[in-house]
Amino acid sequence: MDWFEQARAAERGQDWDVAITLVSARAECYSNDPDMHDNHLWHMDLLARAERISELTERALADVHARRRLNRLLGERGMEAALRMRAEDGDRGALYVLVRLLCGTSRVQEAQQALQDIDPENQYARQIVAGHS
Template identity: 65%
Template sequence: MEWYEQAQAAEQISDWDTAIQLVSARAECYSADFYAHDNHLWHMDLLVRAERFDQLTELAVTDVHGRRRLNRSLHERGMDTALRHRAEAGDRDALYHLVKLLCEKGRLQEACEAVQGLGPEDEYAHQLVADFRMSSGGAR
């Protein structure tokens, strides 16, 4: 499996162009071939590690894995404004990451306001805030 070893080697030295090219050529979202699906997830991770957020944002429009990986990456980087914009555009996963991030930063009031403004009927978003309140001893 020569391409695989080449992709791994490229990834290890941060040769993102090569790694992404090799992996994406063998990647397929929700493929019956689990190798192709696994390569798709690897491709999403490579885009994040290469900080190619524009490409990931384009993919996120139609690719659930791209959307999830983008939102998780924005959360990990503490980018609440970008998550808010995505949530305002209707991305529920971005809303959940936004709420979690705001709670983690101790901004519970903002998290509550985000849920009220962006997902007032979204039970899971409300539950995230309630769970955080419970775990933090009921603090507001």
């Protein structure tokens, strides 16, 4: 069985340590090799599915893919406070996830307030809110 089959089997069995170890060894962000780049995205997804929020948070400082996957995970978990903190620190992606989360749970006024508090001039976030008003 090659590494890919081993990683998929570990993933199916939720043996996150094995899957992450196998995939991360063959992963590179923005690699010229599309397989290495795909493996990087897979690696970020495995970290999220393993709920390794601290590791994703650390990687998110320098890796846009980790940042996006972290924000998505926080949104899926309904972690509004964490998204808000990230948005207040300048992460626009976190702001978009926060606004979508609030609007998607029928809290458009809260989304409008969050937008007003964090980045009132952000046109894209304003469009998200307007689409739910």
